Amino acid sequence: MTIQATLELMRELRLHGMLEALTQQQEQPTYSGLGFEQRLAHLVNAESSHRDTQRLQRLLKNAKLKYQATPEAIDYRHSRGLDRELMAELLTSSWIDRQQNLLITGLTGTGKTWLGCALGVQAARRGYSVLYKRTARLLEEMDVAHKDGSIAKIRGQLAKTRLLILDDFGLSVMNVRARSDLLELLDDRVGTGSTMMLGQMPVKDWHSFINDPALADAILDRLIHSSHRISLKGDSMRKQQPTVSSS
Template sequence: MISTYQRLKDNLEYLKLKKASESLDEVIDFITANELSFTEGLLRLTDVEMDHRKTNLIKAMVKVGAFPFIKEIKDFDFDFQPSVNKAQILEFESLGFIDKKENIVFLGPSGVGKTHLATAIGIASAKKRNATYFIKCHDLIMQLKKAKLENRLDDRLKHFNKYKLLIIDELGYLPIDKEDSKLFFQLIDRRYENKSTIITTNINFGEWDGIFGDPVIANAIVDRILHHAKVISISGKSYRLKDHLIKKESND
């Protein structure tokens, strides 16, 4: 005859409460040791399952975000990059800018930590279960261009517009021709005052004409990005140089 304990284990597994089933012995011991009521014991068992599912959901959201690496704000060396206001970055991490549908632009030369900070904020967003996605600007343009050729541009624009936070990395590293600039404008226009976007770039806004190949389109893009935006200008040494110096000092 199957014991009551085994039937409970079987029921939990049948209901796909795998973590609750795995933790049953531990929870029973805790209930007994602390003389908990039936309701308190059941609550603890379901809390174990809920915590497990939340953890898995967060991992899934981070994975879907397609981040280039897993780095958080705590991993950023603010002492090495004193031009960055730590308090302001921590405020971004609280994600209030997403509720306000504001944008963030990280502006500075290559290697100063723009992508690290953008990614860290993105990971914080994903952990709060906001639909978040990271993409290089060139890859974004190529996807929109391909979608246009295949007569599915509107669907692709809807896809990128669904993200509560979209991170567009390395804008300006490669030139964008006039027709492709129109595609980029359509995306920015859809997200304008509707969703938040983080952009990293090494080009000052006054020089964006040269990126997009058309001053009218460039001005329209800049206008929509900056209307509700915080611009973080980063100056200083490259992190890659820092790592190189550390290795050099270690070898000396």
């Protein structure tokens, strides 16, 4: 088989990482001095790296994060209530393996959404499926799904997502169906995934906000049990860093 035929076969088999690496080997004389095993290892490593990159890009696309924030850009300089030790643990994403939740609260502009998205990016880097949704928007979608018969499908998709990020919790009053849907959503995720809740309202006020003692007890039991908490403080990050969007 000629080298051109090999390249074509790699393209047909979608071995794009290997294809690029083999083309590189053909073009650069540096590789001519390497043995067969070394050149083969280079091709295999290139294909593995390519697939990892493709997987990450797919996970990030499906996550629909509001910001493509990066963990490396997290700002610890301002007095926002960020505990470096806790952040170091969260960035390992081991809490997702343990199906634990994360509750991030703080006034508008303190960086809740940006920080949540940065942790979402890190989770995707670790290979976890991630999905970002505004709480009110998701509950609206579930309400529509009840009417068109697709609610079971949506619940199934949400249950399988390893990290579900629900932003702006507490901004919109929930009706009876919304409260029930939120409970069902969280119940489906017990033992299967982690939920990150972002909101301006302190956690201590969530029970009264839900405005149904029985459902509030059930919802908070599933959210708060074995959860990590971050309470962001300080002035708006928009004032301190006008080029960085936070909410």
